[in-house]
Amino acid sequence: MLWASLLCLSLSLCLRSHAQSCLAAAEAAIARAPERKQNIYTTTHLFKRHLAQYFCPMTASQQLTVAEIGVFHGHTTAVLAAVFHQVIAVDVEESYLRLAARQTNGSRNVVFVTGDSGVDRWHAFRSNRIDAVVIDADHRYESVLADISNALSVKTVKHFAFHDYQAAGVRQAIAEFEELGALVNCQAIGSGWDGSAWYYDGWNADTETNVSEGRLCRRGKLGNLAPSFVNKTFYVYQTPIAEFRKEMDCLFLAGRMTCSTLQGSWSFRGEGRRLQVLLENPSGGALEVLFNKDYTAFIMGYLGSTYFGLQEGLAFMAVKQANRLFKDAKRQPL
Ligand SMILES: C[S@@+](CC[C@H](N)C(=O)[O-])C[C@H]1O[C@@H](n2cnc3c(N)ncnc32)[C@H](O)[C@@H]1O
Structure with missing residues (x-):
């Protein structure tokens, strides 16, 4: 020293x-x-x-x-x-x-x-x-x-x-x-x-x-405090998921949820993973969104059906990774 x-x-x-x-x-x-x-x-x-x-x-x-x-x-x-x-x-x-x-x-x-x-x-x-x-x-x-x-x-x-x-x-x-x-x-x-x-x-x-x-x-x-699902797009599939075709996209902004066919304002409901969304459709109403532990996916009930939302990056990752493996063939198909 x-x-x-x-x-x-x-x-x-x-x-x-x-x-x-x-x-x-x-x-x-x-x-x-x-x-x-x-x-x-x-x-x-x-x-x-x-x-x-x-x-x-x-x-x-x-x-x-x-x-x-x-x-x-x-x-x-x-x-x-x-x-x-x-x-x-x-x-x-x-x-x-x-x-x-x-x-x-x-x-x-x-x-x-x-x-x-x-x-x-x-x-x-x-x-x-x-x-x-x-x-x-x-x-x-x-x-x-x-x-x-x-x-x-x-x-x-x-x-x-x-x-x-x-x-x-x-x-x-x-x-x-x-x-x-x-x-x-x-x-x-x-x-x-x-x-x-x-x-x-x-x-x-x-x-x-x-x-x-x-x-x-x-x-x-x-x-x-900024929740990690804000500014993220989710691909939403109707359950049970039988094919790789999404029903809609949902984007969460600060206090707003905008999906292809519905939108509304969200707020936390009790614990941090559950949201309530007040819909702005002519019929109004509300729905609940429950996120998984790291906010990469959610389950949502709407008009008697259950939907599964998966963060866009994750949904796309499998396709992207597989696509990259075509590189040695000097052609990317997607
Ligand atoms: C502009 S260059 C970075 C230049 C570097 N910072 C420097 O100063 O020399 C952008 C890099 O980002 C990488 N990149 C693009 N998208 C990415 C992603 N989603 N995740 C990680 N890296 C990515 C590209 O492969 C590329 O090497």
């Missing part, structure tokens, strides 16, 4: 020097990464630097874990590996993860996980303490909604960084969680962070924008 106290004469000096070496290690990794102009799928150097500047002062005093969702060739992963104690790097494409493993030079603090971030509410990560997430996967609105609510379902996650905030779907999904109060203290990061114009695909002037490249938020108090 004597050597430690000699090295760090005071705690604040010690933390400062730790943060500085974290920033220096991050800069070395940034220098090895291509700029977005050379590779439009990765984040800019500025985005990577802003992440390091935000997290290095924290990782100086705590051992933090980050989950990076959407890894590609691992250029941002390498910077996160320099900043965080541990990195969980998730991508749906196993071949990208193999490249990323080379890119991060076999860093021992990176674990690569093949998986689809939109499904299964991140059960695989639940037993880990994850402090931060960097989300840069599928930029479609519904996918970003799923990623955010999955990340919120891991209660230890306090910091949320998003890339490609200039993409409309990403921006809209984040805005909804900010309005709910689930994401707070959000700030612009990366290119355009100060409102200046930049080209998001590097050279193409048509892609000029002054919306920032990224956004960094903290978990708000309501983040713990």
Whole structure:
């Protein structure tokens, strides 16, 4: 311990020097990464630097874990590996993860996980303490909604960084969680962070924008309350399920349920898994929805029939996974 106290004469000096070496290690990794102009799928150097500047002062005093969702060739992963104690790097494409493993030079603090971030509410990560997430996967609105609510379902996650905030779907999904109060203290990061114009695909002037490249938020108090079925679509089948044909889609919004043929306002009924929905059809009336333990499925009674709802991501997962296995035949049938 004597050597430690000699090295760090005071705690604040010690933390400062730790943060500085974290920033220096991050800069070395940034220098090895291509700029977005050379590779439009990765984040800019500025985005990577802003992440390091935000997290290095924290990782100086705590051992933090980050989950990076959407890894590609691992250029941002390498910077996160320099900043965080541990990195969980998730991508749906196993071949990208193999490249990323080379890119991060076999860093021992990176674990690569093949998986689809939109499904299964991140059960695989639940037993880990994850402090931060960097989300840069599928930029479609519904996918970003799923990623955010999955990340919120891991209660230890306090910091949320998003890339490609200039993409409309990403921006809209984040805005909804900010309005709910689930994401707070959000700030612009990366290119355009100060409102200046930049080209998001590097050279193409048509892609000029002054919306920032990224956004960094903290978990708000309501983040713990936002039920995980909100902003999720469910495929609904009439029971007994005899064939793979859905009867309707149901989307749950904050306080509203909208299905193809009926809609209404929902509220919790007693314990948290049971909802009462007051219908807005001309005939009015109410129905009950009972969710399973992790809100990935429900049972609903309506007009004398029983319906089974399954979260879209789960219903689609089997098809998606099977489809991916056609890849070696150089053709995807679906
Ligand atoms: C824009 S790239 C990520 C770039 C990377 N963050 C970087 O800075 O270099 C998006 C990545 O997300 C992955 N991806 C797309 N949809 C996904 C999903 N549903 N789950 C996990 N990864 C996904 C793609 O395979 C791709 O590698």
